[in-house]
Amino acid sequence: MKTSHNNRPVLEAVDLTKRYEDGVLALDHVNFAIPAGELFAMLGGNGAGKTTTVNLFLNLLEPTEGEARVNGVAAHLEPLKAKSQMAFVSENVMLYPNFTAIQNLDFFAKLSGHDEYGTRYYRDVLLRVGLAEESHNKRLKGFSKGMRQKCGIAIAILKNAPAILLDEPTAGLDPKAGHDFIQLLDSLRREGKAILMSTHDIFRAREVADTIAIMDCGRIIMQKRAAELQGQDLVQIYMRYMAGRTESSPIAAPVES
Amino acid sequence: MFRAILEKEIRDLLGSTKFVLTFAVSAVLIIGAFAIGATRHNLNLRQYEASVAENLRQLDGLTDWNQMEQNRVFLPPQPLAALVSGVSNDIGRTITVTGRGELTATDSRYGEDPIYAVFRFLDLKFIFHIVFSLFAILLGFDAVCGEKERGTLRLALANAVPRHTFIAGKLVGSVAALAVSLLIAVGAGCLLLPVMGVSLSGGDWIRLVLIVLTGLLYFGAFLTMSVFVSAVTHRSSSSFMAMLVIWIVGVLIVPRVSVLLAGRAIDVPSVDHMSAQKASYREQLWKESRELMANFQPKANTACAATDFGRFMDSLMDVREARTQIYTARLNEERYNRQQEQQKLAFNIARVSPSTSLTLATSALAGTFLTLKEHFVDEASGYQDAYGQFIKEKTGLNPAAGIKVIKIGESNQEPIDPDELPRFGYRPIPLDQSVASAAGDVGILAIFNLLFFAGGFLAFSRYDVR
Numbered sequence: 001m002k003t004s005h006n007n008r009p010v011l012e013a014v015d016l017t018k019r020y021e022d023g024v025l026a027l028d029h030v031n032f033a034i035p036a037g038e039l040f041a042m043l044g045g046n047g048a049g050k051t052t053t054v055n056l057f058l059n060l061l062e063p064t065e066g067e068a069r070v071n072g073v074a075a076h077l078e079p080l081k082a083k084s085q086m087a088f089v090s091e092n093v094m095l096y097p098n099f100t101a102i103q104n105l106d107f108f109a110k111l112s113g114h115d116e117y118g119t120r121y122y123r124d125v126l127l128r129v130g131l132a133e134e135s136h137n138k139r140l141k142g143f144s145k146g147m148r149q150k151c152g153i154a155i156a157i158l159k160n161a162p163a164i165l166l167d168e169p170t171a172g173l174d175p176k177a178g179h180d181f182i183q184l185l186d187s188l189r190r191e192g193k194a195i196l197m198s199t200h201d202i203f204r205a206r207e208v209a210d211t212i213a214i215m216d217c218g219r220i221i222m223q224k225r226a227a228e229l230q231g232q233d234l235v236q237i238y239m240r241y242m243a244g245r246t247e248s249s250p251i252a253a254p255v256e257s
Numbered sequence: 258m259f260r261a262i263l264e265k266e267i268r269d270l271l272g273s274t275k276f277v278l279t280f281a282v283s284a285v286l287i288i289g290a291f292a293i294g295a296t297r298h299n300l301n302l303r304q305y306e307a308s309v310a311e312n313l314r315q316l317d318g319l320t321d322w323n324q325m326e327q328n329r330v331f332l333p334p335q336p337l338a339a340l341v342s343g344v345s346n347d348i349g350r351t352i353t354v355t356g357r358g359e360l361t362a363t364d365s366r367y368g369e370d371p372i373y374a375v376f377r378f379l380d381l382k383f384i385f386h387i388v389f390s391l392f393a394i395l396l397g398f399d400a401v402c403g404e405k406e407r408g409t410l411r412l413a414l415a416n417a418v419p420r421h422t423f424i425a426g427k428l429v430g431s432v433a434a435l436a437v438s439l440l441i442a443v444g445a446g447c448l449l450l451p452v453m454g455v456s457l458s459g460g461d462w463i464r465l466v467l468i469v470l471t472g473l474l475y476f477g478a479f480l481t482m483s484v485f486v487s488a489v490t491h492r493s494s495s496s497f498m499a500m501l502v503i504w505i506v507g508v509l510i511v512p513r514v515s516v517l518l519a520g521r522a523i524d525v526p527s528v529d530h531m532s533a534q535k536a537s538y539r540e541q542l543w544k545e546s547r548e549l550m551a552n553f554q555p556k557a558n559t560a561c562a563a564t565d566f567g568r569f570m571d572s573l574m575d576v577r578e579a580r581t582q583i584y585t586a587r588l589n590e591e592r593y594n595r596q597q598e599q600q601k602l603a604f605n606i607a608r609v610s611p612s613t614s615l616t617l618a619t620s621a622l623a624g625t626f627l628t629l630k631e632h633f634v635d636e637a638s639g640y641q642d643a644y645g646q647f648i649k650e651k652t653g654l655n656p657a658a659g660i661k662v663i664k665i666g667e668s669n670q671e672p673i674d675p676d677e678l679p680r681f682g683y684r685p686i687p688l689d690q691s692v693a694s695a696a697g698d699v700g701i702l703a704i705f706n707l708l709f710f711a712g713g714f715l716a717f718s719r720y721d722v723r
Contacts, residue, residue: 051723080417088415094408096265098688110261111416152412159416199461231506 008072008162009033010085010194011057015066018052018218026052028218029066034211036162039185039195041205043238046214051196052218054167057196058088069165070182084113087159091168093152097141101126105142105158105188112159122158129154130180146177164188166197170204182208184220206234214241258418267434268609270396276438279395283388284442290381291446294339295453298651301334308351315667316675322651328354330640330681332362332633335624336455337464343625352637356680357578357644359585360637362630381446382619383656385472386612389439390398390508394500396435397483399493400427401717406493424717428484428710434688436473443469460688464622467692467699471618478611479504481709483666488716507610515613519603531588538584540579550575600627608698611705624686626694632686643679651677703715 011034018027022198026048034040042050043193057068059079067074068082075082095104105122105236109115126136129150140148149169166185170178182204189195189208199205212229214222216239221241229237270276298531301408308331330352338345349362401424404410413423450457457465483500492495553569553710555562606614651673 055723058411060411060414080419083415084417086415088410088412090408092408093412095412096269097407103268107261107265108412108416111258111413111418113258113417115261155412166413225309245325 002171008035010036010071011165011196012072012224013053013056013066014069014071016053016056016063016068018049018056018061019064026218027056027063030215030220032211032220032223033215034163034194034196036194037189037192038210039197039208040187040211040213041192041194041209042198042213042215043200044198045200045242047217048215049218050215051167053215054088054165054196054198057082057086057165059062059083085161086165087112087156087161088165089140089149089152089156089167091171092145094146095140095151097154098139100137100139101131101143102136104151105154108155108209109158112161114158114160117158122154125154125157126151129157129184146173149173149181153181153192157188162192163194163196166195166199168199169197170199171199178204202234204252213253214238216241218222222255259422262418262423263430263433266427266430270431270434271438276396276435279392280438280442283392283439284445286384286388287381287439287442288446288449289295290379290384290431290623291340291449292453293379294336294381295450295455298334298336298339298455299453301339305331305334313678315349316673316678319673320671322648322673325648328644328678330354330637330683333683335685336457337468337623338460338625339455340465341468341619341623341625342380342382343576343620343623344629345625348630348633352634354637354641354644355378356641356648358581360634360641362637381468382616382623385475385619387509389472389476390504390612392435392439393476393479393484394497394504397431397480398487398500400431400484401487401713401720402490402496403487403493405491405720410572412445414722420718420720421714424484424488424714428481428713431484432477432480436476439473439476440469443472451559460593463519464624464691467695468619468622469698470700471615471622471695474699474706475611478705478709481706481713485709485713485716488713488720491721508612511559512607512609512616514611515603515607518606519599522602523595523599525599526592531592534588535581537587539577539581542580546573546577608701611702614698614701614705618695620703621695621698622691624685624691626691628686629634633683636683637681640679640681647677 013030013032016027016030017025019025030049030053032040042048042053044050048082052061053068057070059073059075059082062076067076069075070082070085073082073085096107099107102119102122105125106117106119109117109122123133127155129134131147131150131154133141133148140151143151153169169185170181173181178201184209185195185197189210197205197209206226206229209226211223211225212234213220222237308329312329312331315327321326332345332348332350335345346366349365351364352360352362354360399406401410404413447469480688482503483496486499486503487493487496490499550570550573553566555565604613604617617626
């Protein structure tokens with residue numbers, strides 16, 4: 001069930017620009033909008049600006065220009081309000097290793113303002129993300145990367161925020177775990193979540209995204225709806241853009257002041 | 258939200274293998290320090306009682322107080338001195354009281370057992386000094402940068418959590434968790450004292466509680482410092498290295514360097530130099546006395562000649578003693594003032610390290626600060642006056658007059674009663690005086706806590722979480 005409530009974007013980048021203190025232009029007037037119930041995949045090489053974009057939404061960085069908005073709230077102006085409407089799953093989720101899965105969920109649920117949840121609900125969510133019951137009360141120090149990633153997405157689900165940010169969520173996952181993860185994202189998208197996913201994984205992006213953007217040198221150099229890419233080889237498209245980049249535009253170099 | 262972070266911090270710390278191992282070692286050392294202190298106190302008490310009994314035993318069979326060779330008083334062992342030894346092992350524990358003249362404490366524990374001067378005793382203050390600071394560093398050095406390395410910081414701050422709430426929860430949580438666990442170990446150690454037969458007065462218990470609280474402030478200073486350093490570094494290895502250097506400099510180097518610097522800045526005359534000056538003055542006075550003695554004319558009645566001569570010698574001695582006392586007091590005061598100036602400078606330099614404040618505050622509270630020697634000598638001086646008066650009453654002569662008149666053939670040959678000898682009632686340094694003396698350093702430790710707490714707060718507000 002795809003629920004596009006209205007056309008108002010949940011996640012929106014408006015001329016989003018970030019120049020670091022050393023002069024490196026990491027993000028250059030990036031624009032995109034993600035409505036409810038859609039998944040926006042950002043593809044690109046290392047240093048393309050994908051993680052910078054995520055960090056600007058999370059207010060871990062201040063934009064030099066433009067805004068990262070969540071439901072119309074500029075993240076750098078009202079960070080707490082913006083963050084309350086976003087869940088985040090990072091690459092290689094590393095939770096508290098001395099805590100059990102349930103204890104980790106409990107802490108992050110409380111951190112996101114949900115004191116009302118109980119163990120039964122945590123178990124349900126963990127089962128939903130595919131974490132077997134016998135692991136629920138085990139310390140995370142013994143968990144595989146895939147199991148930790150499941151805990152990470154469970155934490156995002158618990159927050160029950162309208163937007164979800166994913167930074168390289170499938171990096172390092174085995175094919176089965178990657179597939180399960182994408183299925184889960186699909187179900188969250190169907191629930192009406194607006195999802196921003198940065199990834200290197202062209203195949204997964206193709207499989208699940210509604211819109212695919214290719215980033216390079218801090219700019220979006222291609223942005224198309226999945227339907228537009230129907231029947232086209234995304235790998236070829238990506239390689240063609242990347243090849244064009246290497247000939248014409250080197251990776252963001254320090255700008256002289 | 259604050260509560261959730263606080264609970265997480267406590268649970269995370271207490272559940273870590275690092276905590277279990279370091280706490281186990283710390284607890285054993287803390288309880289061990291109490292056990293060793295109690296054993297040593299009981300031994301010191303037995304030695305003290307034996308020394309007092311030995312001093313009285315010399316009076317056995319004597320029939321004249323003039324026959325008493327020497328009267329010695331001893332520094333009674335205090336239970337807290339076994340826990341925070343301070344200078345109690347360095348200063349002399351015995352003073353020979355002659356009835357007049359300058360008093361000197363001799364027979365220090367380190368003098369008797371030099372091995373302890375090399376390795377020192379494993380006392381509670383040493384444990385606080387080393388173990389508390391290392392415990393704090395080991396459990397606090399990665400408080401912020403460790404969370405960044407693990408990725409939990411980014412995940413936590415992706416929520417609507419104000420940074421000040423997060424760092425406050427971490428700081429309060431870690432201080433509470435670790436302080437309570439250390440208190441449990443210290444509490445168990447305290448319980449050992451009565452079990453091992455060490456009796457503490459109400460005042461001693463108050464002192465002990467204050468010593469423990471001072472230790473916790475010291476621990477807090479290192480813990481908040483570790484959290485602060487972890488909030489200005491981005492790798493736990495860098496934070497650990499920084500704290501290790503700070504620990505070496507603060508705990509081991511600064512106190513020693515401060516003494517060297519103060520020694521170079523303010524010159525204090527040596528004891529040898531002072532002794533030479535005093536001896537020279539005494540020689541000069543004797544020369545004057547000898548001239549007067551040469552002119553002594555006994556009265557016609559030869560039966561009283563010896564008594565007359567004794568009185569004459571007595572009067573000469575009174576004059577010599579009075580002048581010596583004035584001269585010695587002046588020299589001592591000059592040296593004392595210079596020494597105080599030097600000490601003050603050394604302490605003030607050393608106070609850049611919390612370890613100095615811990616040392617000064619705990620020894621002041623235990624009554625084993627530098628003033629202990631002075632206090633012991635003052636107490637013995639008070640006793641000397643009473644003793645001198647007693648001997649004069651019994652013999653008719655000033656004690657240590659340089660002459661003894663032993664009457665032979667008189668009918669009274671009854672043995673003297675040792676119980677008549679005035680007893681040395683040592684009064685420890687009063688509690689209020691100790692507390693006043695320690696207050697400044699306790700305050701400094703509290704300031705260290707506040708400064709590093711605020712520093713951690715500020716550093717984290719600008720911390721790059723990425």
